[in-house]
Amino acid sequence: MDLLDAAPIKAYGYELGFDLVRITGAEAFPETERVIKDRIAAGLMDGLPWFTSERAEVSCHPDALLPEARSIIALAMCYLSEPPEEPQDDLPRGRISRYAWGEDYHEVIKPKLKQFAEWLREYARREAGHELEARLFVDTGRMVDRAVAQRAGIGWYGKNTTILTRGWGSWVFLAEIVTNLPLPPDEPLQANCGKCERCLHACPTGALPAPYVLDNRRCISYLTIELRGSIPLELRPLMGNLIFGCDICQEVCPVNQVVEKRLGLRPVERTQESAGEALADRAVGLEKQRPRIWLKKRDEFRPRPQIGGAPELIPLLSLSEEEFRARFRHTPIWRAKRRGLLRNVCVALGNLGDQRAVPALIQALNDTEALVRGHAAWALGRIGGEAARQALLARLEQEEDTEVRQEIHYALSMLKDHR
Template sequence: MSARPAVSPDPLSLKDHARTLALAEGFDAFGIAEPDMVGPAGERLRAWIAEERYGDMGWMAETVDRRVHARAMWPAALKVVMLGLNYGPDQDPRAILAQRSHGAISVYAQGEDYHDLIKAKLKRVARGLLAAARAGDVKVFVDTAPLMEKPLAMAAGLGWQGKHTNLVSRARGSWLFLGAIATTLDLPADDPSGDHCGGCRACLEACPTAAFPAPYQLDARRCISYLTIEHKGPIPRELRPLMGNRIYGCDDCLAACPWNKFAVLGQEAKLAARDDNRAPALAELAALDDAGFRARFAKSPIKRTGRARFLRNVLIALGNSADPAQAEPARALLADPEPLVRGAAVWALSRLLDAKAFALLAGTHAPGEADPEVAAEWAANPGPLA
């Protein structure tokens, strides 16, 4: 959108108009913040980077200065309109964890990709705001820029960053997608939210992999959401048994928050869980070839991970199923063209086969394995529950 001078004869009316536009688009939370109002989150981010808790996400270190100082990204921006869209689930997302032969997909990824949906909504709100102002400029963001959305949402009064580092809303609990509209219009800012976690540690204690070294601190290298989505290589062996059947993301810390007693069901139909994503059979997912994977997850954020990483996750879940009948889907992937998949198949079979059957399999496959990481999996997994 072309830049024009920010001239607003009535900023308060423009703000009210923007709120009306946002509600019409289905957003559930609205607030305005100064671009640099990230508070102590900026220093926590710098400490997090210094301790290298970002894992494979090297871009976090590369963009830290722009994240901490949002105006460095767009110096002309005077305000950021923060918007939240509720995606509250219709059931406890942890219930699936007991169905060990089925995969647990994070609530946010059970429907269509929120990035595309929310970006379109933000653009319509932004266009309506500029039309009313007859001046100014805007940029819209949905996880697409080095912008600290959660601290800005707290500054805009949408909620606060809980001890699990995610946003918590007194009205919606843990289930809010965030979007941002940066603008050169000088709209009135809202009062920031306070922190209402108190002495509660429910989210910290719910984490299966102990990914929180302290309140408000996350070690991504131990987080199941990071491991199943962003991490590119083999998942550390000591963490695999702790993942259970979580194959894409993890909702445990979010679902444990007591503020979810105020959460309501999300109303955006495109974000509602697809039936085939609620509890997909692991064996069926393991059979997906590349074309099948792309077709199955065409409109889902899961497609961003790619087949190899996704099947790595599925195979770890198969290995954790404690069901020997799940060995056959894993066995079929020993010849997969992707080393990441073959290595995960070795680990799954080491958990599902008895010692004799696994030794026979190793005698057939291990000597011919050319990839050093897959060969290391054969060497490191001598038998069941090793």
């Protein structure tokens, strides 16, 4: 079959609300497969039990996902939104990754992909008498989305392992439609990060040991979202007040900073232009400029009142399971579950060191979840004070969970060091 015209397909993708639409072939990704297997063997993917070599062998071969695969439609949707107003108080507050301020992106993008597939089905029948076969992916499926995005020209690999796009930086969600339609492929972008390594040096936990290498075990996004157990003791003090995800390596990126300036989310003033910022300006300039009003139209990812960018921490510790469900269902934070979020809140409060958090942390020592009790103990040990010491000793007398008892002993040892 002759190649189908891709222009109407791309136009419809933009009509659906995607900010970038590109196409690549369905050939395998052997280099990506090699890199994934090397990372797994080196232990850099530890903690993600589903990320196996067997999975890589499937995800790097589109024909294993769809035997008739001919083309992949690569899509990107920017999630930048106007930040909520900065609270004018001194209350202990946490930070949430920008992508999680609004609705769960899976619930936003999946219906659009299904609508896209229905349109493609009619387009294929009308233009070529062809019956569409397709598989849809957004983040969670067995598809190497960044490799697809790079080969399709959506963007290039950043040294922090994200995909950097012209026009939207790395502030994008990626999605794919693997299809049996023969479509003309786009070329990869001839762009890279140059000598810039800001992201590597900015990571507080050292999760970026080398360009293009991520140590999953040390990444704050992993620690606050995917990790189901205790956060390693040595990493807790490095996490600051981050309670869900982390944007640090993206925030320092010159490409991303220029995107934010273009959209009015960052001051335009610049004291001295660096080589990285000059590169970013050129990259952004190659993509169609969009007016600031675009931010207001992208309602799905605007900060929700129940989330915000800097939630007050102390009240979160009193959330029941039902309250957590009511507040965070249909948002990305749901993935961490109540126990994970409250664990993170305890760490943030411990790092902030505010004595006003002590009563709530003492109450959290009696939480039904051992994970929360253990991290509350750590936070009390880090904040210090006689009330914290008495509460820890009292809890130790009745605590039966071995790991929590270890946490309490460690917390008490920190209190001794405070003296």
